[in-house]
Amino acid sequence: MNELIQFFTEITTEQRTTMIVFGLLFFLCLESGLPLFKMKYKKFSHGLINLTFTIITLIINLVGAIGILAAVQFNQSNYFGVLHLIELPSWLYVIIGLALMDLIGAWLIHWLEHSIEWMWRLHLIHHTDPNVDVTTGLRHHPGENILRLVFTILAILVTGASFGLVMMYQSISVFFAHLTHANIKVPANLDRTLSYIFVTPNFHKIHHHYMQPHTDSNYGNIFSIWDHVFGTVKKMACIDDLIYGVDTHMKRNEHSNLMNLLLIPFQPHRHPTDKSKPIQS
Numbered sequence: 001m002n003e004l005i006q007f008f009t010e011i012t013t014e015q016r017t018t019m020i021v022f023g024l025l026f027f028l029c030l031e032s033g034l035p036l037f038k039m040k041y042k043k044f045s046h047g048l049i050n051l052t053f054t055i056i057t058l059i060i061n062l063v064g065a066i067g068i069l070a071a072v073q074f075n076q077s078n079y080f081g082v083l084h085l086i087e088l089p090s091w092l093y094v095i096i097g098l099a100l101m102d103l104i105g106a107w108l109i110h111w112l113e114h115s116i117e118w119m120w121r122l123h124l125i126h127h128t129d130p131n132v133d134v135t136t137g138l139r140h141h142p143g144e145n146i147l148r149l150v151f152t153i154l155a156i157l158v159t160g161a162s163f164g165l166v167m168m169y170q171s172i173s174v175f176f177a178h179l180t181h182a183n184i185k186v187p188a189n190l191d192r193t194l195s196y197i198f199v200t201p202n203f204h205k206i207h208h209h210y211m212q213p214h215t216d217s218n219y220g221n222i223f224s225i226w227d228h229v230f231g232t233v234k235k236m237a238c239i240d241d242l243i244y245g246v247d248t249h250m251k252r253n254e255h256s257n258l259m260n261l262l263l264i265p266f267q268p269h270r271h272p273t274d275k276s277k278p279i280q281s
Helices: 002-009 013-033 043-078 090-113 117-127 134-138 142-159 163-181 188-194 201-207 225-230 258-266
Strands: none
Touching (some): 002 090, 043 142, 043 163, 117 258, 134 163
């Protein structure tokens, strides 16, 4: 385990970029051979919009790396964070660190984005995609990227994570973003069993159903345990009943126009059709 942490401590930008690109290509191939849904859409133009958001995400993350490094250095200099409270075996250090970073840096901010109106306006762009595939995983508004970066830094400070653990978490996080959004068919029993601990493709795709309450559920990124703990799990009797998108933005000129997607956070708020709890201002 120490060797694995060391690998991620020394990982280069080129290696991380290669992992992201390889992941995209790998799941694109799987989508062709093992599709969950046979969707009729222009895959190239759809992917081009989502990859544009991906490039913006990478640029923001490059700048945000300054904050991440500062947080890691603060932890190491001051022995700050949960992981510094007691000495742990390396395997337990990794498990607790990854789980807590996933709680704060993914589940918590995701739940907030569905609970607070101004945050939802930013996150909404991710949900407008009517054809969820591997490229959807990195379809995020620049404003949301900044929000998630802030919570990633908060997660680093709370956990006291080392640089190697942070890089491991981010690499696994990207892999799960590819895996859970990819339009791939996974055996139902396998998906259901794994979903008690990990976020699986079917578990996450329920979150992309176009209407609530399913939209407001299954917030996890790597671990589904936080959804089980906080009671935010929703299931569907038949995965074939899924309809992607969000009911307030089902028109093509709204969900497939790059300029409109960038402007959505500044447009009047639209209330969803089915809402058990109103979003708070």
